[in-house]
Amino acid sequence: MIAITGASGQLGQATLKHLLTKTEPGNIVAIVRDAQKLESFSGTGIHIRVADYNDMASLKIALTGVEKLLQISTSSIGEQAAREEWNVVTAARLQGVKHIIYTSSVKPQENHHFLSARQSLKTENDIIASGMTYTFFRNSLYLETIPQFIGSGLYDGNIQFPAGDGVVSFVSRIDIAEALSIVMTEKSHENKAYEITGAAAFSFQDIATILANEKKLPATFTDVEEAAMKEQLAELQMSTAEIDWFMTLAGSVRANEFSHVDHTLEEILQRKPTGLIDFIQSI
Numbered sequence: 001m002i003a004i005t006g007a008s009g010q011l012g013q014a015t016l017k018h019l020l021t022k023t024e025p026g027n028i029v030a031i032v033r034d035a036q037k038l039e040s041f042s043g044t045g046i047h048i049r050v051a052d053y054n055d056m057a058s059l060k061i062a063l064t065g066v067e068k069l070l071q072i073s074t075s076s077i078g079e080q081a082a083r084e085e086w087n088v089v090t091a092a093r094l095q096g097v098k099h100i101i102y103t104s105s106v107k108p109q110e111n112h113h114f115l116s117a118r119q120s121l122k123t124e125n126d127i128i129a130s131g132m133t134y135t136f137f138r139n140s141l142y143l144e145t146i147p148q149f150i151g152s153g154l155y156d157g158n159i160q161f162p163a164g165d166g167v168v169s170f171v172s173r174i175d176i177a178e179a180l181s182i183v184m185t186e187k188s189h190e191n192k193a194y195e196i197t198g199a200a201a202f203s204f205q206d207i208a209t210i211l212a213n214e215k216k217l218p219a220t221f222t223d224v225e226e227a228a229m230k231e232q233l234a235e236l237q238m239s240t241a242e243i244d245w246f247m248t249l250a251g252s253v254r255a256n257e258f259s260h261v262d263h264t265l266e267e268i269l270q271r272k273p274t275g276l277i278d279f280i281q282s283i
């Protein structure tokens, strides 16, 4: 059987939809911590099992009989993320899972600015050390996160983000989901690390220019000071840990750590991936 953790999330649900077109529903196990979130899949014939990344016993039960696992990276941060990802890898190894497909971060490095990219590298290394076959989907930033970065800039054209002239090879989460469903149901992806990116990289100034062209907004980009950004985030009731995590992401964009462009996604999909202009037109 093929299982997906984090199946209730946006990437998980999109992957499940594609997977249902490629394999028998009885072959699919969706692992979630709240079964109600997959109510829309209840009539499809897939198996829905409940487990929490923090609960090893529940993970082991949920992974019974699973040969191939899509491990969707956790949305937690820091020590908790480390513990949760370790639990999933360990439970998979103990239950005899043969192949893990893991959603990592583009070009992860030990000295990466972005905290979650450093965690992704650690989990990749744990998976390799476990002896299981692996496929790493090293995803660049989702196009769908742009509204979170630019906030009201989407409507008033005034983008404030401390990214300097750093560029990002934004990639569509929906395209990633389709590619994951292909890799999960095909052979030839064993022990590969794929850099999953859009076909070009764009700065936040580029986003402003595209907004101006496509949405006829008086778009401007301000490379806002870090302290001012932190104040804005605190006003949104984010915790200090979340603000610090977000600032590591901004620092990473500024340092061009999400700039790598790769054509693997196009090769897997056998079509052009969704681009930034397509995305901006669609919102």
Ligand SMILES: NC(=O)c1ccc[n+]([C@@H]2O[C@H](COP(=O)([O-])OP(=O)(O)OC[C@H]3O[C@@H](n4cnc5c(N)ncnc54)[C@H](OP(=O)(O)O)[C@@H]3O)[C@@H](O)[C@H]2O)c1
Residues within 6 Å of the ligand: 005, 006, 007, 008, 009, 010, 011, 012, 032, 033, 034, 037, 051, 052, 053, 054, 072, 073, 074, 075, 076, 084, 103, 139, 140, 141, 142, 145, 173
């Ligand atoms: N590349 C990017 O731009 C980008 C952006 C955002 C996130 N990410 C990463 O990619 C992952 C998938 O993205 P997404 O958009 O699908 O995120 P998402 O919608 O937030 O989904 C996260 C999934 O992880 C599950 N999860 C979190 N903590 C868990 C726990 N303790 N036990 C079991 N399940 C847990 C969530 O379950 P619930 O539904 O119960 O909460 C949800 O199913 C994220 O988790 C994050 O690591 C990447």
